[in-house]
Amino acid sequence: MSTKKSIDYKLYLVTDRNVLGNRDLIQSVEEAIQGGATVVQLREKNCSSLDFYNLAIKLKKVTSKYGVPLIINDRLDIALAVKADGLHIGQEDLPLTVVKTIVGDDMIIGVSANTLEEALLAEKQGADYVGIGAVYPTDTKLDADYLTLDDLRSIRKAISIPIVGIGGINEKNAVEVMGTNIEGVAIVSAILGKQDVKQAAQELLRKINN
């Protein structure tokens, strides 16, 4: 397990089986890691707890092999069950304060924030990082509200914990998002929706690093 301080949020992969078509999730994530993904978040919304657990166990083997942190979306029970490195919670998930009473500081806890107020509260309540967005319109999360790059800059100035931009970020706009001085970009379709997942990750990382 990575220590919290050393985590590189630069290329934060979020899974979505809908964009994968018939391709295998585990194999695709491994290719994304080989291409440079620095964090993996497993996000599953429509499967049984057993299926989620089995998938997370398999994915943990891959992320552990490459030393990349595995973060589970929403489900603290799954995160505990597979000893994941972290949990990512949205505003419709368990409250951060409740999660902290259960896991203390043993797990990386990320929180989705759509506003400056939500970001400030998450930092105050002990989040390790925030996911801020949606930065651009996205097909993978239709109910999202949008923020501007100026909003990102304002939030960056207001809080000290790492910020990952999320929502519609791809090879065309990743550079301008990183230009707001945040720590990373969360990517779904622009990696897992591409035919060559490894190459897509490599290309994104190259652009971000330049």
Next chain:
Amino acid sequence: MSTKKSIDYKLYLVTDRNVLGNRDLIQSVEEAIQGGATVVQLREKNCSSLDFYNLAIKLKKVTSKYGVPLIINDRLDIALAVKADGLHIGQEDLPLTVVKTIVGDDMIIGVSANTLEEALLAEKQGADYVGIGAVYPTDTKLDADYLTLDDLRSIRKAISIPIVGIGGINEKNAVEVMGTNIEGVAIVSAILGKQDVKQAAQELLRKINN
């Protein structure tokens, strides 16, 4: 919190908002407890984690007031978050062995079993009770397989932990189910689907006690 040994499984209420129509879940459960429900299982399949948590917090206040154990269906994270008395897991939920590594003996753990083999395994792995069924056809769980009363008797002879029969049990058949020498009946529609919830619970308890 009740100690595990003292739990009375006799009239085990399982919630289902679909059978409630427009009536309030929390108030209906309180009426069921006033009518004699001895255990309450909160079962939610289609809401956010935050909604599930908020509902469970409210329900916990009611069950605590009456000293009735609150058991959460499927979601260990919700059970931990609200300090529920127990967790009930089905065969598509987190594996019992995994749950036990997280909660140890601090929580009542119930397991759904459809066969003698599943019941034996649950007992061996440390379940505190098993829910066996479905005993009769039911509208609230359409994918269930059915067991006969003879199956229930066989399982009763094979295991020592408490057994709760589940699936289509109502005021017409509860007595014959309890006649298989099991500890309790799990009821959904035959309490929460009735106009007078309290009276329905009272009537069921009266029949079971006779």
